[in-house]
Amino acid sequence: MRYTNSEKIYEKAKKIIPGGVNSPVRAFRSVDKEYPIFVNRGKGSKIYDEDGNEYIDYICSWGPLILGHNNERVLNGVREAIELGSSFGLPTKMEVELAELICKCYPSMDMVRFTTSGTEATMAAVRVARAFTNRNKILKFEGCYHGHSDSLLVSSGSGLLTDGYQDSNGITEGVLKDTLVAKFGDVESVRKHLETKEVACLIMEPVPANMGLINSSKEFLDSMRRLCDETGTLLIFDEVISGLRVSLGGAQEYFGITPDITTLGKIIGGGYPVGAFGGRKEIMDMIAPVGRVYHAGTLSGNPVAVRAGFEMVSYLLENRDTLYKELENKVDYLTNGIEKLSKKYNVPVCINKLGSLFTIFFTNLKEIKALSDVIETNTEHYSVYFNTLLDNGVVTPPSKYEAHFVSTAHSEEDLKRTLEIMELAFEKIGKING
Numbered sequence: 035m036r037y038t039n040s041e042k043i044y045e046k047a048k049k050i051i052p053g054g055v056n057s058p059v060r061a062f063r064s065v066d067k068e069y070p071i072f073v074n075r076g077k078g079s080k081i082y083d084e085d086g087n088e089y090i091d092y093i094c095s096w097g098p099l100i101l102g103h104n105n106e107r108v109l110n111g112v113r114e115a116i117e118l119g120s121s122f123g124l125p126t127k128m129e130v131e132l133a134e135l136i137c138k139c140y141p142s143m144d145m146v147r148f149t150t151s152g153t154e155a156t157m158a159a160v161r162v163a164r165a166f167t168n169r170n171k172i173l174k175f176e177g178c179y180h181g182h183s184d185s186l187l188v189s190s191g192s193g194l195l196t197d198g199y200q201d202s203n204g205i206t207e208g209v210l211k212d213t214l215v216a217k218f219g220d221v222e223s224v225r226k227h228l229e230t231k232e233v234a235c236l237i238m239e240p241v242p243a244n245m246g247l248i249n250s251s252k253e254f255l256d257s258m259r260r261l262c263d264e265t266g267t268l269l270i271f272d273e274v275i276s277g278l279r280v281s282l283g284g285a286q287e288y289f290g291i292t293p294d295i296t297t298l299g300k301i302i303g304g305g306y307p308v309g310a311f312g313g314r315k316e317i318m319d320m321i322a323p324v325g326r327v328y329h330a331g332t333l334s335g336n337p338v339a340v341r342a343g344f345e346m347v348s349y350l351l352e353n354r355d356t357l358y359k360e361l362e363n364k365v366d367y368l369t370n371g372i373e374k375l376s377k378k379y380n381v382p383v384c385i386n387k388l389g390s391l392f393t394i395f396f397t398n399l400k401e402i403k404a405l406s407d408v409i410e411t412n413t414e415h416y417s418v419y420f421n422t423l424l425d426n427g428v429v430t431p432p433s434k435y436e437a438h439f440v441s442t443a444h445s446e447e448d449l450k451r452t453l454e455i456m457e458l459a460f461e462k463i464g465k466i467n468g
């Protein structure tokens with residue numbers, strides 16, 4: 035009876051919304067559950083569903099809620115902004131203030147343009163790269179997700195992987211042919227494409243997090259930078275997930291690599307709908323109304339969303355010296371506990387982690403380095419893990435191809451409780467293994 039209301043809402047939802055959800059990653063099908071929980075509210079580290087169940091949340095809206103749900107400072111900013119109006123279709127001062135903050139955190143960006151989503155940010159970044167280089171082709175890595183624009187859905191990660199597709203129907207042959215694909219971590223698979231000098235940009239998650247979390251390295255990112263420089267290709271770091279998460283200045287700060295263009299998303303809106311792309315002035319000057327690359331949006335830089343983002347980014351900036359270390363400690367606490375459970379119940383796992391992100395892969399493999407490794411990991415074990423946690427008040431991503439997100443709101447007590455519940459899951463999986 036735990037999910038009666040969610041089930042009822044789903045019965046209605048599936049008749050009027052495809053699959054009953056507005057984004058496939060919200061469906062629970064890949065973890066053997068017919069319907070998702072429908073969320074009613076969130077506060078701090080917790081969410082509450084329509085049946086009144088409480089969950090410690092490790093989805094955190096797929097990343098942005100690094101300060102937890104309804105953080106007071108963000109909420110107060112939003113309240114003030116809402117009082118002033120919802121949207122004007124004219125510029126506001128707060129857009130400029132958030133832009134300044136972002137450029138301060140990301141020295142690779144002289145200028146930044148706001149969008150409403152990460153998808154729009156990556157789509158526009160690719161368009162600018164094509165215009166800047168006068169080349170049509172683009173290169174991406176298999177299993178990396180950059181939103182749902184046509185050209186970036188090729189060999190994509192996230193929900194497509196979860197549903198077992200490598201790309202989407204409805205994309206023209208021409209678009210498919212212009213998107214080239216390489217293997218993450220494999221320098222030669224990149225070199226062979228870039229050496230043709232026909233590729234406008236290499237777009238990459240510097241720390242892939244949409245096929246589960248994949249460890250990256252300075253050495254690999256350095257080679258990407260070098261290959262792009264040698265071939266006149268623009269390097270786009272899609273930091274929609276890693277931005278402000280693995281460190282304030284994202285993966286580019288963490289690894290010390292300067293991309294040509296950066297894309298950011300949800301986190302810079304504190305959970306409200308925002309995205310952004312930015313880079314050197316000479317590149318950004320190509321964008322209308324200065325240049326001839328068109329990018330627009332009625333709700334781009336929406337006043338409520340940018341105010342939420344301003345409060346969030348200001349808080350992160352003020353507390354950067356302690357906050358990121360604390361988040362890392364929380365992840366260490368959880369992952370050390372998981373390692374112990376893995377030994378105790380003889381359930382082999384491989385854990386990838388960075389900053390406040392981690393993924394547990396149920397596998398005998400010692401390392402998970404690329405999509406081919408992730409595909410081999412045990413889907414049934416992940417499903418038992420997910421469902422045991424859910425039934426006991428902990429919500430984790432409903433797919434083995436995603437990362438867990440930890441926030442500043444997760445308390446010691448939350449983490450301890452999470453490990454106790456994880457123990458129930460490991461015990462069950464251990465029994466399946468015999």
Ligand SMILES: Cc1ncc(COP(=O)(O)O)c(C=O)c1O
Binds near residue numbers: 180244
């Ligand atoms: C790395 C990356 N890029 C782009 C996107 C697309 O962002 P949005 O869902 O806001 O369109 C996502 C979404 O999760 C993402 O993880």
